[in-house]
Amino acid sequence: MNIGEAAHASGVSARMIRYYEKAGLIDAPPRTESGYRHYREQDVHMLRFIARGRALGFSMEQLRTLTDLWRNDQRSSADVKALAQSHVRDLTQRIADLQAMVDTLSTLARQCHGDERPDCPILDALESNTQSGQK
Amino acid sequence: MNIGEAAHASGVSARMIRYYEKAGLIDAPPRTESGYRHYREQDVHMLRFIARGRALGFSMEQLRTLTDLWRNDQRSSADVKALAQSHVRDLTQRIADLQAMVDTLSTLARQCHGDERPDCPILDALESNTQSGQK
DNA sequence: CTTGACCTTGTCATGATGTCAGGGTTCAGC
DNA sequence: GCTGAACCCTGACATCATGACAAGGTCAAG
Known part of the structure; x- marks a missing residue:
């Protein structure tokens, strides 16, 4: 899935997906030979998680923490x-x-x-x- | 009165006084030969007006309108x-x-x-x- | 092979403010 | 008269999250 499709599927603009990547909020996805980013369903899932957090007013710094907790099975609620x-x-x-x-x-x-x-x-x-x- | 004194008297930082000037919110004051800005009591008055407007959450754009109204004796309330x-x-x-x-x-x-x-x-x-x- | 839709990176802009740098000015004390 | 401190000048960079735009490469359908 290219970035446009991931943007559409997640509700996060392609512009912001790249921004989140540079900001270290999401991992850099693999690229095709020509440099196109390639996303999986799982990445879209993460983007939606971030979008919902932003809609609840969490800052990107807070989202960084939240996504870390999300990925961490050993977290404490x-x-x-x-x-x-x-x-x-x-x-x-x-x-x-x-x-x-x-x-x-x-x-x-x-x-x-x-x-x-x-x-x-x-x-x-x-x-x-x-x-x-x-x- | 130099900018530092005006800043102290008005509660607006020197940095922001210059910014308001560039943004057209306040008039550019006369300068000394060496380029120092010179302010009068009246200017401090205006700066306090702006500071209070900002404290009430008015944007600079709205402040522009408000200061125009303030200066305009023909305004309608x-x-x-x-x-x-x-x-x-x-x-x-x-x-x-x-x-x-x-x-x-x-x-x-x-x-x-x-x-x-x-x-x-x-x-x-x-x-x-x-x-x-x-x- | 062309065209249009898509991708890439980079830059500029937003709004209001802080901070820093590099350089000139003023004044008080010696 | 000199020196140092405290002031002033402009300009640039950073913030936070986002949009918009530009110049150029890629892909797929016709």
Whole structure:
């Protein structure tokens, strides 16, 4: 199977398959005489694994660890669980940061009359307010 | 006031002040004979405005619009409000995406016994599950 | 044998920021 | 007046994951 077919079958673009290979996330596949990469079903399986991990917001660094665990029959599920829980904590923090922005902005927008007049509490807050700087 | 002092007074790094200048977010300040940038209080004010906007998650593109509105005495507050509300919608969508990841991962982690055994529903889901792919 | 679809590598771009390098400037203390 | 420290200048490279593009080789169907 060439890279285009593997891309189609896995949902990972050919561009990203090559990138994952260079990044050491997947093994370099054998090549034909003319240099074409050759993939097996098993490789497509791995690519789908990676795609699902990315869809769950894992970084490539985390995916590197996850794929290692996946391949390792001696892994302990505790390691996988710890990684997932750590990721959940990261995501939760990011959500809290974003939510704080939403709260601040929503409050300000509610106070803005939103007509043709120029005065606006949103701009006023950006101009002088010193709170509300989370992140 | 040199760039270092302006950076300190505004909380924006000298590096980013130059970047904002090149990006057209702020005007290029006058220079001394030897090429040093010279800033006034008013410029620091603008930099703080930008810093607060960034802390609220506005992109530089959005900041460009916001600073234009800020400087424009003929603005209508409706324009500012619309931008803020649009940004709130973006943030809310990102929160929903992240929350969906958290939900999926939390559920999987809860099902994982997390001990020294290798079998793990988290890896199983990444391997074969076809749902849970938001983003 | 031609054509079109595919493959190869490489580069540029994104967005916002840090860091480093190599070189000029300014000022304070001696 | 000289020296060193602290500042300033520009430019380049790195981040993270991805898309887009370019120039050239390969393959298969007609």
